Amino acid sequence: MPGGDLSTFNVALIGAGDLGAAMARAMIERGGLMPVRLRVATTSGKAPRLAGWKGIKVTTDPAAAAGAADITLLAVPPAMAGALSLNSPRGPVISVMAGVTLERLTRIAGHDRVIRAMSSPAAAMGLAYSPFVAGPGATCDDRALSRALLSACGLCDEVRTEDQIDVFTAITGPVPGFVAAFAEMIADYAVARGVAPNVADRAVRQLFLSSGTLLAQAAPTAAQQVRAMIDYAGTTAAGLEVMRASGMKDDLARALDASVARARTIAG
Incomplete structure (x- = not known):
């Protein structure tokens, strides 16, 4: 995969609040993601923060959005994690939901090709720091695609253990x-x-x-x-x-x- 280039990939974004919309902006403006390749799922079926781009498809069905994507980004509030079920989408699932473990993400995704990360709304300016840790089923290609997505938001690093994501949730997640x-x-x-x-x-x-x-x-x-x-x-x-x-x-x-x-x- 070309370094950091999302132009040939389909991305599903579940949740388009402050963080999700900021990361979508980063993917489009700095990651090369084409708006027509972005599928967004929200509870309202609307994504007003992304209204400036034509071609983005918006639905109320997270599983439908994820099913057509090469990678799915979960950016809903952590309290909503219990209501998510993606029915084993074909691509890896990356989450920036605070406190949602890899084990729980595996249940949400329906497979173990999961990545747990943290970012911040500074992604909209390309200034976020986004550490991530890969689940046991994530492939090298899954990790590379996740890195491309997170690198569009700013700096990113793969960390060694899942508990370090909680540390960075406290340190770099709440910008400022x-x-x-x-x-x-x-x-x-x-x-x-x-x-x-x-x-x-x-x-x-x-x-x-x-x-x-x-x-x-x-x-x-x-x-x-x-x-x-x-x-x-x-x-x-x-x-x-x-x-x-x-x-x-x-x-x-x-x-x-x-x-x-x-x-x-x-x-x-």
């Missing part, structure tokens, strides 16, 4: 999530010291844009960046030393643990 919470705290700090709220908001948005851009480069790593600033012993080093001596790292770990735990129970 924890990053937004940290940005809020910095903005609140500035406002409490007399900075106008709109100025604080603008400054923090630009800070995280520039920081994310720099951190996205191949080198140095985040740890190396922190070490370099501490070694420089400037103004930032003074604050970083306080952070390192505080319980912030442990507090963050507890917060992420709570999110991971919820990821493992959210599907019921």
Whole structure:
């Protein structure tokens, strides 16, 4: 299969909410998927977020959509997983439903050519991080097709164990999530010291844009960046030393643990 090219494949999308629609946009705009090759199943039989593309077929029947597809993407809320049954579609089934295990996906699909993944609505901009783990029946071609689909959304990696998908559900799934919470705290700090709220908001948005851009480069790593600033012993080093001596790292770990735990129970 040509690297990352979905142009010759039929894709079924089950669920077209924020995440499903974002991934569909990525597949069409960056993965080469032709809209006429996309079949969407929703409870309403409508997909307003995808109305800008002509030729997309929309149905209320997930099994019918999957039956005609080379790959099926499940992007419904995890609470709806219990109502899904795909009746053994011919192609692999990839899920971005939080907390829905490979074992359960096998029952939903009707076969064991299943892939469990996580992504985020940042897929619409090609900025998602999408880890995946393959089920026991997934072939090399299934994994390659899944990688092509997820790579259209941004970066992706195949991870070694299923429990790591729950970890990434907490870390990279809720964009902007924890990053937004940290940005809020910095903005609140500035406002409490007399900075106008709109100025604080603008400054923090630009800070995280520039920081994310720099951190996205191949080198140095985040740890190396922190070490370099501490070694420089400037103004930032003074604050970083306080952070390192505080319980912030442990507090963050507890917060992420709570999110991971919820990821493992959210599907019921």
